[in-house]
Amino acid sequence: ESAESGGSGGGDGDQPYIAIVSKGFQHQFWQAVKQGAEEAAAEHDVRVTFEGPETETDVDQQIQMLTTALDKNPDAIALAALDSQAAAPLLERAQSSDIPVIAFDSGVDSDIPVTTAATDNTAAAAEAAKHMAEAIDGSGKIAIVAHDQTSSSGRDRRDGFVGYMEANEPDIEIVDTQYGGGDQLKSTDIANAMIEANPDLAGLYGTNEGSAVGVVNAVKEKDVVDSVTIVGFDSSKAQLDAIREGTEFGAVTQNPVGIGRETVEAAVKALAGEDLPETIDTGFYWYDKDTIDSEEIKPNLYE
Amino acid sequence: MTAQTLTDTTATDSPLLELRGISKSFPGVRALDDVELTLHGGEVLGLIGENGAGKSTLMKILSGIHPPDAGRIAINGREVEILTPKAAETLGVTIIHQEFNLASDLSVAQNIFLGREPRSLGMFVSDATLNRRAAALLERVGVDLDPRTRVGDLTVAGQQMVEIAKALSVQSDILIMDEPTAALNDAEVAALHDIIRGFVSPTTGVIYISHRMEELKRITDRITVLRDGQYVGTVDTPDTELRTVIAMMVGREITAAQEPAPAHIDAAAPPALEVEGLSTKRLLREVSFSVRRGEILGFAGLMGAGRTEVARAVIGADPHTSGTIRLDGTPVRIASPAAAAAAGIGYLSEDRKHLGLLLDRSVADNIALSSLPRLSTAGFVRTGAIREAAHAAVDTLRIKTPSIGQQVKNLSGGNQQKVVIGKWLLHDSGVLIFDEPTRGIDVGAKEEIYALLQSLAEQGKAIIVISSELPEILRLCHRVAVMSEGRLAGTLDAAEASQESIMELATAHTQAIVHDTPQPTDTRDRGGPRHEHHDH
Amino acid sequence: MSTTTTETRAAGPAAPGEPPQGTGLLGRLRSSLQQMLAFVSLIVLFIFFTVANPDFASVSNISGILLATAVIGILALGTTFVIITGGIDLSIGTGMTLCSVMVGVFLTYWGLPLWVGVLGGIAFGALIGLVNGSVISFLGIPPFIATLAMMMVAQGLALVISGTKPIYFTETPGFFNVAMGRSIPGLVIPNAVIIMFIAAIIAWVLLSRTVFGRYTFSIGSNAEATALSGINVRRWQVIVYTVAGCFTGLAGVIMASRLSSAQPGQGMGYELEAIAAVIIGGTSLQGGKGSIIGTVIGALIMSVLTNGLQIMSIPQEWQKVVVGVVILIAVFVDMVRRKRQEST
Amino acid sequence: MSTTTTETRAAGPAAPGEPPQGTGLLGRLRSSLQQMLAFVSLIVLFIFFTVANPDFASVSNISGILLATAVIGILALGTTFVIITGGIDLSIGTGMTLCSVMVGVFLTYWGLPLWVGVLGGIAFGALIGLVNGSVISFLGIPPFIATLAMMMVAQGLALVISGTKPIYFTETPGFFNVAMGRSIPGLVIPNAVIIMFIAAIIAWVLLSRTVFGRYTFSIGSNAEATALSGINVRRWQVIVYTVAGCFTGLAGVIMASRLSSAQPGQGMGYELEAIAAVIIGGTSLQGGKGSIIGTVIGALIMSVLTNGLQIMSIPQEWQKVVVGVVILIAVFVDMVRRKRQEST
Numbered sequence A: 001e002s003a004e005s006g007g008s009g010g011g012d013g014d015q016p017y018i019a020i021v022s023k024g025f026q027h028q029f030w031q032a033v034k035q036g037a038e039e040a041a042a043e044h045d046v047r048v049t050f051e052g053p054e055t056e057t058d059v060d061q062q063i064q065m066l067t068t069a070l071d072k073n074p075d076a077i078a079l080a081a082l083d084s085q086a087a088a089p090l091l092e093r094a095q096s097s098d099i100p101v102i103a104f105d106s107g108v109d110s111d112i113p114v115t116t117a118a119t120d121n122t123a124a125a126a127e128a129a130k131h132m133a134e135a136i137d138g139s140g141k142i143a144i145v146a147h148d149q150t151s152s153s154g155r156d157r158r159d160g161f162v163g164y165m166e167a168n169e170p171d172i173e174i175v176d177t178q179y180g181g182g183d184q185l186k187s188t189d190i191a192n193a194m195i196e197a198n199p200d201l202a203g204l205y206g207t208n209e210g211s212a213v214g215v216v217n218a219v220k221e222k223d224v225v226d227s228v229t230i231v232g233f234d235s236s237k238a239q240l241d242a243i244r245e246g247t248e249f250g251a252v253t254q255n256p257v258g259i260g261r262e263t264v265e266a267a268v269k270a271l272a273g274e275d276l277p278e279t280i281d282t283g284f285y286w287y288d289k290d291t292i293d294s295e296e297i298k299p300n301l302y303e
Numbered sequence B: 001m002t003a004q005t006l007t008d009t010t011a012t013d014s015p016l017l018e019l020r021g022i023s024k025s026f027p028g029v030r031a032l033d034d035v036e037l038t039l040h041g042g043e044v045l046g047l048i049g050e051n052g053a054g055k056s057t058l059m060k061i062l063s064g065i066h067p068p069d070a071g072r073i074a075i076n077g078r079e080v081e082i083l084t085p086k087a088a089e090t091l092g093v094t095i096i097h098q099e100f101n102l103a104s105d106l107s108v109a110q111n112i113f114l115g116r117e118p119r120s121l122g123m124f125v126s127d128a129t130l131n132r133r134a135a136a137l138l139e140r141v142g143v144d145l146d147p148r149t150r151v152g153d154l155t156v157a158g159q160q161m162v163e164i165a166k167a168l169s170v171q172s173d174i175l176i177m178d179e180p181t182a183a184l185n186d187a188e189v190a191a192l193h194d195i196i197r198g199f200v201s202p203t204t205g206v207i208y209i210s211h212r213m214e215e216l217k218r219i220t221d222r223i224t225v226l227r228d229g230q231y232v233g234t235v236d237t238p239d240t241e242l243r244t245v246i247a248m249m250v251g252r253e254i255t256a257a258q259e260p261a262p263a264h265i266d267a268a269a270p271p272a273l274e275v276e277g278l279s280t281k282r283l284l285r286e287v288s289f290s291v292r293r294g295e296i297l298g299f300a301g302l303m304g305a306g307r308t309e310v311a312r313a314v315i316g317a318d319p320h321t322s323g324t325i326r327l328d329g330t331p332v333r334i335a336s337p338a339a340a341a342a343a344g345i346g347y348l349s350e351d352r353k354h355l356g357l358l359l360d361r362s363v364a365d366n367i368a369l370s371s372l373p374r375l376s377t378a379g380f381v382r383t384g385a386i387r388e389a390a391h392a393a394v395d396t397l398r399i400k401t402p403s404i405g406q407q408v409k410n411l412s413g414g415n416q417q418k419v420v421i422g423k424w425l426l427h428d429s430g431v432l433i434f435d436e437p438t439r440g441i442d443v444g445a446k447e448e449i450y451a452l453l454q455s456l457a458e459q460g461k462a463i464i465v466i467s468s469e470l471p472e473i474l475r476l477c478h479r480v481a482v483m484s485e486g487r488l489a490g491t492l493d494a495a496e497a498s499q500e501s502i503m504e505l506a507t508a509h510t511q512a513i514v515h516d517t518p519q520p521t522d523t524r525d526r527g528g529p530r531h532e533h534h535d536h
Numbered sequence C, D: 001m002s003t004t005t006t007e008t009r010a011a012g013p014a015a016p017g018e019p020p021q022g023t024g025l026l027g028r029l030r031s032s033l034q035q036m037l038a039f040v041s042l043i044v045l046f047i048f049f050t051v052a053n054p055d056f057a058s059v060s061n062i063s064g065i066l067l068a069t070a071v072i073g074i075l076a077l078g079t080t081f082v083i084i085t086g087g088i089d090l091s092i093g094t095g096m097t098l099c100s101v102m103v104g105v106f107l108t109y110w111g112l113p114l115w116v117g118v119l120g121g122i123a124f125g126a127l128i129g130l131v132n133g134s135v136i137s138f139l140g141i142p143p144f145i146a147t148l149a150m151m152m153v154a155q156g157l158a159l160v161i162s163g164t165k166p167i168y169f170t171e172t173p174g175f176f177n178v179a180m181g182r183s184i185p186g187l188v189i190p191n192a193v194i195i196m197f198i199a200a201i202i203a204w205v206l207l208s209r210t211v212f213g214r215y216t217f218s219i220g221s222n223a224e225a226t227a228l229s230g231i232n233v234r235r236w237q238v239i240v241y242t243v244a245g246c247f248t249g250l251a252g253v254i255m256a257s258r259l260s261s262a263q264p265g266q267g268m269g270y271e272l273e274a275i276a277a278v279i280i281g282g283t284s285l286q287g288g289k290g291s292i293i294g295t296v297i298g299a300l301i302m303s304v305l306t307n308g309l310q311i312m313s314i315p316q317e318w319q320k321v322v323v324g325v326v327i328l329i330a331v332f333v334d335m336v337r338r339k340r341q342e343s344t
């Protein structure tokens, strides 16, 4: 239906237009992805728009955004699908209009995307588990404050962590998992209750930036910094401070700026007709007090 | 207090209040057309007219609620503009509204002083002070109410008393009373008249609206008559026959109220409704009565005697603790007004605004409300049938409305009352209970409604009329049940019933108690809230 | 006063809701013209976005807007009844999600035929409404609390039943077409939109042509007077919530079909959007007033706004600000229009 | 309007909010004992959780519960006034966030002294309320729409002003102690809790002892009658929303202080929790009825429930179900209690 304007839509003269539909937009992580995408866009002289639903459970809202994005006749689309099956019909529509699709952050269950620039959340969570186990000497009680129960990232980061512990650490017991929606205040209150309920708690794991900061707050409020080991996810000033001062043991970061860059660069290449690898591993990195300022880690952190 | 003629008025001796050429239109209605009115210091001016003649509208203009379309208002010879209720208050004009304007969630005292609370430090109010002052005021006014009672828990009569006390708590020169006695009985009316006489001084005056002619005769000095929004004339009360005033008001001669001549009732006919030993937690004790087909049974009693309570218990609006109800000889369990309606008992409430009407719905919707099952097919309403029924009611009851689509809240008080009556006339029930059916209805229309009730009885319906107006009861009923303090003090045949015999029964019980405990206040204290009102 | 008779025949100012209007063809024409004017804000928005970005008025985008309206629109239709009675239903968002999940259970877990799944989803919505209505009218719990509780219960149950994972309709591939198929050949508009309009027509008939609709209005206008008029208010309240529940169930079916999956974590927040659509459409939270056409327009205003701002690529944080301000203006314009209309 | 006749005669508290109770000492004692009974559900919950898990009643956990109540509690206090007038305020959640962000702007971007930041945050809340109130009373927009619009505008502005990044209070390290310091030596309870109780006392005095409170009730009970009594209803409405805004601002300050940062993406959903606390506390959405003590109890019920279930490590999906059901029961018990109380 959009054949006549298929290649040149989006206004703005002949600057190619890439519509990015992400999983969120308010969190630091997504803002960092956006920043990377915008930097790359400026370098390659393309126009990008960046949108995402309020929370990572709003599949319907994301589908709506994707539909609207397609109606803007972009030259390429980048999508971090909340649910790949739900997005499948729209991806087919993109394909039939010859709009290349780049998947980022998490894979899309389909062969339509020309490439996928993603982190393996499960593996990243296992990495966090490994460090947690080391820090508490392979035994003790651990509780998880997760950001979300139903979204793929929430589940993967929980299950990767739990899976590692179950497979490798018989003496570590995961006593509780609760969900704070990534809201710092709610996560703080949840972690507070967990500490109350388990006075002998050895570790707490927060699965995203808001959850991790909430855990840090609670451990400070309850004054159990010495006995509880915190492992977090993502990066923010609050977490970096906590790691530097020793409240938080360490965290996994995913280089969101890099994801944003890679995504836009992949789209530019696809438009130029270049071949792309099936997957671009944007990677993840464990960082702690010692490595936080290292040359390797530093570029992957953001405030 | 001799009345002056208009031409006497000179600049130096200007009247307290003068209205000239007042006009006001609402969409589809010319409510007032070049109306004039003069109130002199020291007088009580009656204002009468049929339902919808424009009395309330005129008074609302005077109290800053509606701006007039045209006309002049002068107070003590000085021309004024009254654009807000506050402005009216400043000019010394106070009004008791026909439709109550009370905050039902606040207490009596809080309502009386609303907007004029004594404050300390500019913002703090003390309920203790308020209650004390209110108690003093209520006593001065002769009203037996606890200032701490929630207004929503009062009966209509009680609310009327609060309105009156509220108005009297303000220092004012011009006091407007829009049907203050519609919900009151004779004793209370007499008390109110004493208050009015106490209020009037050479610098103050009262405008008194009522449909009760004897009252006008008793309390007013002059009477101004409106008809269809137009000024008809003003007469001196002492020199005028009431029938002349009525003729001015309706534009034709009305035959005087007939002597009570209820049709003969077959004494052997089985009762349609029998109530035996009805008691409620709060007030009623072993009330038993019955009413036959074709009979009109009156319920008389003082304010708070429990007449409304009987009706509400019978239709299942309030629970009863004991008693049996039989319809056509079969005992029935009636747990809700819906069950009552299904069993063929209709109840017209005394409180039309809160319990009778859907104020923001149309006249047609209100009239059809009880009878929708009959006016529909397979759940679909037959709009044609509704329209027809509504037109029929508007015609028989002569409801003054620009259309059957008009929102009921835009009708005059009396016409609203007619709408409620219309609703129950349309409903096909064998037993009809009318609680104060003619509240706020003009003299002419009253006679027509009496005739309607009589013809309903003749068609074989059993009818109960609860009324605070003894002449109405005497005029209409075959038998009169008299209530006193929650008990049935006795039942009188039409032949035995008279003002005196009824009053004797009504007060019999009270007098026995009144000496040791202040009973009426007590009853009120013990009870829970009466009904919840929604005022928005 | 015999003049009243003639006056009454002339159509007076419109009573609220679907009033008994003028009888003549002319009266009807005039009144429907006046209703058309309710579109004012919507049309202005539409023209504005079309000028701002030509993609906006493309057939495919308009079909997208209508599709985006479907779920919220259907939810809003049901809620209109509830709000007219003076109640509120906060459970529609997560209730819808629970219905989606139940459709998933029926079709994927139990392998029932497609039509059973669809009807089962709607029936489950009715069940939710029945519980709401019963709690409200028989226990006397305020609607806000009763449906807030149901909001949480439904959210919890959706997660429990689905095992916190999406349920995919792998057994019934045809299910996708319930919402997204195109039943009318040559028309680009998907079924969901057609279903929404059919639902709107049914709601309109219910509200303005049936005894049920009358009681809905009169309960909201004055519940006590309605009860004293011999109407079983409690029973009708239960029916109102149950009917609203059917619409919730239908919305759940459409949602599941559109996403090819039941997403148990969704739904929270939809109630607010649906209620907003109802109120933008002129229905009053105080009860007693409201219309179906208003609700449809309200829902369209919301989705035109969202879509238009997205099409214009306004930064997302600014979109919020603009939506807020435009909603205010739209409601204000509509109020002024109605006032003017009344005084003529 | 949803109550039917049979109930209404018996239901509802005797007089509004803090009613004119018995005058004597005895009367007061009796009435305050009766009010204590409102705690019934709260106490039952408390005992239940203590038995279920001894950690629940520890001093530190109770202090944690109180702390968790602070933000919602303060929001609920302000909203109580609004709801008693028959209005609603949906903007408190994101409005609070916007106030947090403004505190960040004052303290971190502009480097103003701490006390200016705190007062500035509260004043900004008042400004939000002032806008809400003006839109509602002077433009006549329904409160639901006006504050819904403000909800979106505030959310958008919070993101725009902060550049969608948290603002940290790097310049004013002492800011953390505003909420989390312990001003009373020897007491484990942090300032936030003390501030909440002081705010509650102020709210109680305002509502039950001042003209402002009186008019709040009378506007909600019958706005028309209030206007006819010569009270400038519009002006008082504006004041009510402005006062509510002050509480929103205070909640924003506490929130920012506790998190040591202004988090611009938060706040959505808090309004519903706060409104729920108000209504669980017995304030009626119809207006005219309500009390501060009820709101405090309502907020405590909510946080005791949440905390208790978390302490018991109930799976979260079940927590929702349980919270929903318990809220229903709590409100029902409270209603039955009041009815019984009245009929004795």
Ligand SMILES: Nc1ncnc2c1ncn2[C@@H]1O[C@H](COP(=O)(O)OP(=O)(O)OP(=O)(O)O)[C@@H](O)[C@H]1O
Residues within 6 Å of the ligand: B026, B027, B029, B030, B031, B049, B050, B051, B052, B053, B054, B055, B056, B057, B058, B098, B400, B401, B409, B410, B411, B412, B413, B414, B415, B440, B442
């Ligand atoms: N707000 C309004 N909108 C439309 N019409 C109105 C409004 N107020 C009054 N009217 C109409 O104006 C006319 C005069 O009404 P008004 O209330 O003054 O009558 P009234 O003389 O007080 O009658 P009653 O004896 O029944 O109280 C009536 O026809 C009424 O329907």
Ligand SMILES: Nc1ncnc2c1ncn2[C@@H]1O[C@H](COP(=O)(O)OP(=O)(O)OP(=O)(O)O)[C@@H](O)[C@H]1O
Residues within 6 Å of the ligand: B153, B154, B155, B156, B157, B158, B283, B301, B302, B303, B304, B305, B306, B307, B308, B309, B310, B350, B468, B520, B523, B524, B525, B526, B527, B528, B529, B530, B531, D009
């Ligand atoms: N819920 C209630 N709370 C307190 N008092 C009540 C309540 N209901 C009724 N009463 C009191 O019970 C008495 C009986 O009231 P009822 O309405 O039956 O009287 P009535 O004979 O109809 O008189 P009227 O209608 O003239 O006031 C009155 O004193 C009334 O004030």
Ligand SMILES: [Mg+2]
Residues within 6 Å of the ligand: B055, B056, B057, B098, B178, B412, B413, B414
């Ligand atoms: Mg009148």
Ligand SMILES: [Mg+2]
Residues within 6 Å of the ligand: B155, B307, B308, B309, B350, B435
């Ligand atoms: Mg009575």
